[in-house]
Amino acid sequence: MLPRRCTASAAAGQTGSSDSDLDEFIMRCLSCEEQYDMMDSGTCRECYQEANEAEEELRLEIDDLKSKVSFLTLSSPTLNPSTADIVLVPVDDSDATPIPAHKHVLVSRSPVFNAMLENDMEERRSGTIKISDVSHDTLRAFVNYLYTAEAPLDNQMACNLLVLGEKYQVKHLKTYCEKYLIAKMNWNRAIANYAFAYQYNCKQLRSASLAVILDKMDSLTQNEYYAELVDTNPRLVVEIYETYIGKQLNTAGTF
Template sequence: MKMKLHVVEISSVFLFVFEHRNMKCTSCEGKYDGDAGACRQCYEDIKAKVAFLTISYEYPLTSFPDVVLYGSDDGHPDGPVKVMAHTVVLASRSPVFRAILENETKEIHIYELWPPQEFFAFVNYLYTAEICLDQQSARTLLVLAEKYQVHHLRDLCQKFLVSNLNCYNSLATYTLGHHHNDKQIIDAALTFITNNIEKLASSDEYAELKKSHPQLVIEIYERHFASL
């Protein structure tokens, strides 16, 4: 009887250790070793998000918006879209906005954004660090995040574009990466393209790329032949 109890105790300890070495992440639902509640990657993502949302106390916090952000009207009959914002939020999220606002500017024009939903998505992200991306919005917001040095948003757009590469968007993503000198996107897209060169070489997008950016096609073939 004593021996059986001892076995049960050992089994309980073993199960306890096993369960804690194979936990399920509450964020991505993947398995990981430990008992922190989140895997290492999700933990780093959450930590970066918290750091991004931390308000700088260099500026007085007010309950009332004190600056206007304008989006491009792009010839829209109703004129440019606009949204009221807070100096303290903009200055904390972007060093570029901070430099602009140090001159006591009360209006900021963001001409790159259209349609309006992408303008509002960008402003909403500055307040919440939440974004719902698709191919078009990821491309637009990547450019904007680079310009205003919103690094957390830039990283999310990069990850989205890299993780969603396929035969329909890889050439456009590759071109985008070159336009903005984004090595991470260039390398990922180039690897995908060279691995699928036989299918892509017969596409209309590839024919257009040869006309508009022949130097990029040369780079593709150089990588392709180097991998043979």
């Protein structure tokens, strides 16, 4: 069947086209309500309605999940330490107050704490977990994350927490910090992030850093972290050059 509006238009076309004739070929988008012609057509009406329903369902699912997250979030143990049955102590910070926590939470969040507290180890007997190479602030943010899945991040805190996430196998925290570092990536940080990602086994951060480095190879040797990386981990520098040359050869091969 010929569409009704187009039929009218085709007839009008026989006597020469005017502005009002052209209107016959124009549709109005059900979403933005702007006019468009056939060349700019997107979906049929049925798919538009189905997409609307699907979006509504996704939004309902998001509301459900947000409410579940809010329900499952625990209050920070530092707000109410009276029920705590263990403390964490940053051993390099002798003035720091011990951070209260709950064995059940630590065990649920980290396979390392699980092994430590389920077996009859020193930490279980003493009720104290000593953690080295960490400041009081970082350790408090780490413990808090285990209760809330949230942490106030800047670049340094994201790196510090990622290290703890790796050490205690808290994958969710590692991913959380990795995403932050990727979002804040720039040329100045790319080499440092690349070396850091290698050290702490962060696949996505490593590949995001490498992409930024390869995009600006002509400035590589001027990057403030370049000389340091050559000293500390020359193999990683070699890998950058190898990947770059490999890409060049691949691109040349396509012509």
